[in-house]
Amino acid sequence: MWKSLLSLRIMGKRKSSQRMDFKAYLEEKRRVVDKALDSFFPGTIEPADDLFKAMRYSLFAGGKRLRPILCIAGAEAVGGSQNDVLPVACALEMIHTYSLIHDDLPSMDNDDLRRGKPTSHKVFGEAVALLAGDGLLTEAFSLMARGSETHGIEPSNLLRVIGIIADAAGCRGMVGGQVVDVQFEGKGGDLSVVQFIHERKTGALIKASVVSGAILGGGTAEEINSLSVYGEKIGLAFQISDDILDIEGDPALMGKGVGGDIERGKLTYPSAVGLEESKQFQMALVEDAIKCIESFGESAEPLRAIARYIIKRKK
């Protein structure tokens, strides 16, 4: 019996040292996140059911679940478990979804389509869309605050993570980046402004996703620091790939029109340094990110695959 257990362990090791099946990994994690999001989603209250419908409509509109998956992968990279981070992972997706609803509003980017579907304000009207965004943002904090009660997360770790995520989402992070993004439309600006926007508008929450996972997964200070640099680099790479997709992407795959950035005079990497240099910079960022987590071994294989996926993605 010991012999067979030993051979199982060796087989397990052999198997995990092969390159992982990343597509299957993403699908599995997406399923987990979708199920958890559904279970965490608050029950509707009459007569406010339009609000709950609007929150659900955007939350289940086919998102990639990149931030929750990064949070889970961050935890698993330091030996933590998926269950430790599920409320925080789902809260990150709620915050991301709120930001998309508000970005799409007429007073912001005025977008009619998102992921191939009419945007929230097109379906529910501006007032309900605005409030659905507010509702998702606030619900994210409610969900996280209950994480000790529901998932046994250590209270001071949980508070630390809530603070990091609030900073990444707020005026020093995503909201700050969005203000500058809107205000510099059509005005041009140098690379430092583009970097300010990208690091905050997209980068900050992506970085916070990995870092939160690492903290809740029980990572050491050194591990958390490495994953923070990893997150910073893939966050920036992700936004640059967004810029590139807006030029070279396939509208059918992306579920929205392309060329919008140029039309609006948005500050992007390609607009600041050209398409080729943007691609090279993006590749260098992904290489750097993978280097940051070299010492992590097999457990960080999903994070490496995510970094590579960021360049290859078509939507």
Add this chain to the structure above:
Amino acid sequence: MWKSLLSLRIMGKRKSSQRMDFKAYLEEKRRVVDKALDSFFPGTIEPADDLFKAMRYSLFAGGKRLRPILCIAGAEAVGGSQNDVLPVACALEMIHTYSLIHDDLPSMDNDDLRRGKPTSHKVFGEAVALLAGDGLLTEAFSLMARGSETHGIEPSNLLRVIGIIADAAGCRGMVGGQVVDVQFEGKGGDLSVVQFIHERKTGALIKASVVSGAILGGGTAEEINSLSVYGEKIGLAFQISDDILDIEGDPALMGKGVGGDIERGKLTYPSAVGLEESKQFQMALVEDAIKCIESFGESAEPLRAIARYIIKRKK
């Protein structure tokens, strides 16, 4: 020496048993809250300084600071101290301010004036105003999450309070009430709908303010429960007084026009049950609220004065 200390204690007792100087109390607490809000306010980051200006503009536009003062008074009623609750008290004001900015937006109530000043979107434009609201809401959670670090608040108590406040502000609370308020404009509705709106749109955060103070101040379960009922009753009374001021108030004192509710066909208490019955109901609520905290003695005198003030206020 013992004799003089004793006489001081007796004098102190005699003094505190007289009816308190409520005006001086409010002024003192407002000063404390304003100073704390200023010290907690995040430093601006170029080139996003319009965002920080807009957040500051609304946060320091002359608010009554009712919610932070209720939070402090709730803590003091159960023997806690002001210092224990300052981050949470200030976060409550940030959440309240965000809700006013979003309520005033063209797609919502489309108001041009608030507290005698042009509303945020009139000064900064719709996009920045929307984002200033998002920024304040998110900053509130950042501020609370750091309360253990900065003010030594016990982590599990802090998480409990963050959860209560998020629920009061979110889809089951303020945001839910606001959706119904907007959707029922001009459509009429019975008293149950008015109650739904008022309990959530205004009542929920007021109740959460007192309850948070009581929890962080170290109140017993029984004390917290009594203060929760107190908060519920004055919260509803406060919104009814808002409805009444919209009919009978002095625009010069209020810093905004009156009659807006009727013009828009808003569902209010007076529209549902008439002005006289609204006034009687409001008075009964305040009496009930004071009765709930009868057993608290001197330490709850500010809470009693706040309950009385709600009926008498002119703005």
